[in-house]
Amino acid sequence: MINLTLANLYLQDNPIGDNGAQALSQALKKNSSLTTLDLWGNSIGGSGAQALGKALKTNSTLATLDLQFNSIGENGAQALGEALKINSPLTTLDL
Incomplete structure (x- = not known):
């Protein structure tokens, strides 16, 4: 099921990690309503950030992504x- 109404998702300071970021990235590839995703302080590392980057290549609605206080690294x-x-x-991309 695809959610067509959720516009803002705030998940600050949760232990989402790389696995959670990868799951969210799969949803972002299909989502057409989310405009703000706040993942501040979620222990997201390089592989989670890479998955989000791949999702952003196809997502056409997200306007704000907050990844502050994560460990996304160079990759x-x-x-x-x-x-x-x-x-x-x-x-807006906050790192």
Whole structure:
């Protein structure tokens, strides 16, 4: 089932980690309503950030992504940067 009404999802300070970020990235690939995703302080590492970066290449609605206080590392940051070359709706990325 795809949610068509959720616009803002705030999941600050939870132990989502890389596995949770990967699951969220799968949802982002299909979601067409979410505009804000706040993952502040969730122990997301490089592989989680890479998965989110891949999702951003196809997601066309997310405008704000907050990844502050995570450990995305160089590879995660690079994956997000590559996604920004393709993704135009994302206007705010907090690292």
